[in-house]
Amino acid sequence: MLFLKQDQELVPQVLVKGEHADGEIVRIGDVDEVIEKPIDFMFPFNLDLQHFLSGRSLLLEEVPFSIEEIHEHVQHGYVVYRQGILSEAGGYRCGRCGNREMQLFYSFRCSRCKNVCVYCRQCIMMGRVTQCTPLLEWKGPTPTIQYNDVLEWSGTLSPSQAEASAKIKEAIRERTDLLVWAVCGAGKTEMLFEGIEEGMRLGLRIAIATPRTDVVLELTPRFRRVFPKVPIASLYGGSEDRHCFAPLVITTTHQLLRFKKAFDVMIIDEVDAFPYAADEMLQHAAEAARTNNSALIFLTATPKEVWQRECYSGKRNCVILPARFHRHPLPIPTFVWCGNWRKDIEKGKIPKSVLKWFQQRLGSGKQALIFFPHIELMEMALPLFREFDTRIESVHSEDPARKEKVQAMRDSKIPILLTTTILERGVTFPNIDVAVVGAEDDTFTESTLVQIAGRVGRSPQYPDGNITFFHHGQTRAMIRARNQLLRMNRDARSKRLVDG
Secondary structure: OEEEEEOOEEEEHHHOOOOOOOOEEEEHHHOOOOOOOOOOOOOOOOHHHHHHHOOEEEEHHHOOOOHHHHHHHHHOOOEEEEEOEEEEOOEEEEOOOOOOOHHHEEEEEOOOOOOEEEEEOOOHHHOOOEOOOEEEEEOOOOOOOOOOOOOOOOOOOOHHHHHHHHHHHHHHHHOOEEEEEEOOOOOHHHHHHHHHHHHHHOOOOEEEEEOOHHHHHHHHHHHHHHOOOOOEEEEOOOOOOOOOOOOEEEEEHHHHHHEOOOEEEEEEEOOOOOOHHHOHHHHHHHHHOEEEEEEEEEEEOOOOHHHHHHHHHOOOOEEEEOOOOOOOOOOOOEEEEOOOHHHHHHOOOOOHHHHHHHHHHHHHOOEEEEEOOOHHHHHHHHHHHHOOOOOOEEEOOOOOOHHHHHHHHHOOOOOEEEEOHHHOOOOOOOOEEEEEEOOOOOOOOHHHHHHHHOOOOOEOOEOOOOEEEEEOOOOHHHHHHHHHHHHHHHHHHHOOOOOO
16 A cells, blocks of 8 residues: 655555645655654544454454544544564564564565565565555554453362462562473463453453464363353464454464554463474564563473573572372383384384384273374374274374364374374373374474373373383483473472372
């Protein structure tokens, strides 16, 4: 879209009357500074537009209101046009994702501005931001939200969960940072309930962000059950809630790119997980989506080494939960050599030790997950396993039937599911064993292996289980993962948090 620049005011060209209007036709990306109009508090602003835009930074085509109504709110100080691409010394900066890497910008002949136009490739999956693209932001008053006594949960917290819950409530009240380091199965979700209720009572807007869609889909119904009176938006690619304003938002970290200064409490679940941990764009999005005075709470079972050291030295505000809520110790992985498993699969054979493990589970009716480091090898292995049972399936991040297969596993319709690391975290099956084929592969980091081991023994009805790392040579990551689990069990026993 092009604008008529009159003094310091920008008017969309489509709204300009007459052929000889004074001023210069410009792209918003070529404007040095966008001047914000002062808010006219007598103006009867559109409440629907307020709820739609509040805390967001959106492309014009994402906003389902007419350009006439949008510009009227701009003139009265309630909405502002921002540059999608800003020119800086020697390059550009994306106004949405913060990208400054020149190799991630590209130019094309734009049909809208009739010029060679630069766009950002880093965040293009969220819609193309160009030099002639305005980003719309709400500058008026934010919607008032406050909910009292909204938690409807009959469960109880263990003493260690209660300690973490109290720390979370304190961080939300004081708007401080907190790391919750809790083993897989410690009940991190339940620890959040009282803190979120406290935030609702204080009128705060809260985001729970997680790197993966699967986790959003699992968390959303749980929170809707315990907060039935609170509007909750569930955001991921293709989500039906993407246009809803809600005081509690459960979202993938990618969707945070559409928010700006929206949340008073930012809770990032599985902060160590791919892609968030390795993607500066997503970290920028999480930071930009926070208000200036906000709480930041990280949840993880596997913090990076430097954070672990800071926790033990007292340099980081944290709470550590070394035990699961059901008071049973963490299952410890067994290392089993399986030879050159890649060659075996390429020759159409399941490695003998893996085959024996697999047949034992199939014969006993015990459900199992078998992790593979790469999709191609897993797909080669699938027909070999299906020779024993045609109900066996495989799943990976690009699988269009991923949601359905995970649900079928929950419904016990699939006896054994082959998977990549897509199921390393965030999903719970009550009674399973787990195997990792090729645990020595670089795909399986310490964090990943700890998370995979954490799939076993999560339910109080089935607190035990087998976790086996099949390998063609032990790695530092394997040893560190096992040592971390052993250390947590020692700490839990010393604090009398486990039985036996």
